[in-house]
Amino acid sequence: MTQTTINQYAPLRFITAGSVDDGKSTLIGRLLYDSKALLSDQLLSLDKSKNNGEVIDFSILTDGLEAEREQGITIDVAYRYFSTAKRKFIIADTPGHEQYTRNMVTGASTAAAAVILIDATQLDFAQAELQLLPQTKRHSAILKHLGTPHILVAVNKMDLLDFDQHKFNAIVMAYHKLANQLAINNVQFVPVSALQGDNIVHKSERTPWYQGEALLTILENLPSNENLSTQPQDFHFPVQLVSRLDQDKADDFRGYQGRIEAGSIKTGDKVRIEPNGYISQVVEIISPNGIVQQAFAGEQVTIRLADDIDISRGDSFVAENSTTQSTQALTATLCWFDQRPLNLARKYLLKHSTQTVFAKVSQIDHVLDVKTLSKSHESEQFILNDIGEVQIKLQKPITATTYARNPATGSFILIDEATYHTIAAGMIL
Structure with missing residues (x-):
């Protein structure tokens, strides 16, 4: 297989989610460490963090707040950027504690994928039907409502269970039941040890029964869904600012600035202004690089119209025949x-x-x-x-x-x- 350059893959935004002490921060630290994405000062900090001279505390790479290090929990969303030979990544390490669920929602709102960690040592395998932790269920429900398209379940701390395949399979079955109840599709499972590095960047020899790829390999090959919708998108432009250069009637410039949230617009197109319903024609589109004939979703532009209409911040331009009301x-x-x-x-x-x-x-x-x-x-x-x-x-x-x-x-x-x-x-x- 030939090596794929970064430019052939769009950057992937993903989050880590799960309950407290599932090992989210440790997993990200190990991911950065094993993929050689750390700077020399970060490597020095990791070396100083070793417990008994052996075990590295990878969580210090993401738990940046003093309160987080003191309490041993993630409070805020920590963003980390790294790249491999194949792809660029933006990681959001989100809190597992129930009190900070709102921060998890913030991190998940822009993610194309989520890695849900499950601490295998916190589950009671003596139960007739294995039960997942409430926060695992809550985060999964939130991801479903946010429409996160790709869910990866990393079953962590498998080293403490001697990489027991039967216990891994029991967790997979329990999560499959949860996914079916929430109507979540496209779930992949990986047995990992974030602390030891098993199946994080490289396949582990201690899980010969696992036929899938390492976590990083899966992430490298996920499609990046910048727009989660599969429906055709009509033009939609919320007005952020009305721009007037001066009050000279000889040069009465009036432009409407904002970001195109859906669809595209060309000079000459007719638009409907909501909520008043007026129709006008686009006479000029100005981008940061100058006047353009067409602009697309995600671009910041200034739009000029043929008519002087009472328009202010919060109004929206939509396609003339758009069903958006x-x-x-x-x-x-x-x-x-x-x-x-x-x-x-x-x-x-x-x-x-x-x-x-x-x-x-x-x-x-x-x-x-x-x-x-x-x-x-x-x-x-x-x-x-x-x-x-x-x-x-x-x-x-x-x-x-x-x-x-x-x-x-x-x-x-x-x-x-x-x-x-x-x-x-x-x-x-």
Whole structure:
């Protein structure tokens, strides 16, 4: 097989997820160490971290906060960048502790893949039916709702179980059952020892029964899904800023700046401005490199129109015949981040794309029980780390799509108007 250059593969963004002490930080440290992606000062820090002169503490490469090192847990999301001969990677090491689930959601929201670690030593194999830890289930449910396309389950600390194939198979069966309940597809399993390096970068001789590839090899060959949607994308451009160069009527420049979130636009195309519904024609598209005839999703541009229309930040341009409409009512999956429970009587700020409006959660449709994966349709409250479906009413309309159609225009956050804390993240259904 010929060596593939980095340019032939798009960079892969992936996260590590799982429960506390599953070994997420250690796995990333070992991945960086064995792939020779560390600088000399990092290697020196690792050498000083050896316990009894033998065991390296790889977690120091990602647990950057002093509180993290003192408590031995990951609190914030730590991003690391590295590359192999085949690909570039962006890793998000996310917290396993239930208290910091909101940080895990942040890291997972832009990931094309997730490595879920399961500490094999924390499971009770004496059970008639092996049960996974609640946080493993919670993180898997979140990844499902976020539409993460590739799930890799790394069964860690297999060295402490003497690389027992039967116990590995029992974990695989337990996770397959979880995946079926959540309708998660495309799951791969790898038996690993993050501390010892088994099946991380190189295949381990201690698992002759494992026929798959090492974790890094699997990651190198995953497709990079920059756009998770499989549906055709109509043009969608949320206005971030209205640009006026001066007030001289002889040169009355009026441009609308922002990022194209879906589709493409050409000079001469007609667009519909939401929420007012006016139609106008594009007369000029300006990119950071100058005037262009066409621009595509992901590009930052300034668009000029043929007509002077009352347009402000938060309005959106969509294709003239687009089915995307403005709405004041949403059905959404909600992940609750706040210590205080959801209050159906309170107003919150809902930030969607470039617009922020007042909103109220009018109804809780159901809350997911992460232990049983059942949906409680009689729940009257939403508390910290709850995941469920809700109805939301808005003070003003927003131009939104479903999350499945386009994550950029189908997601939002709820903000406490008094403290400005982010209290929830939502995916529009």
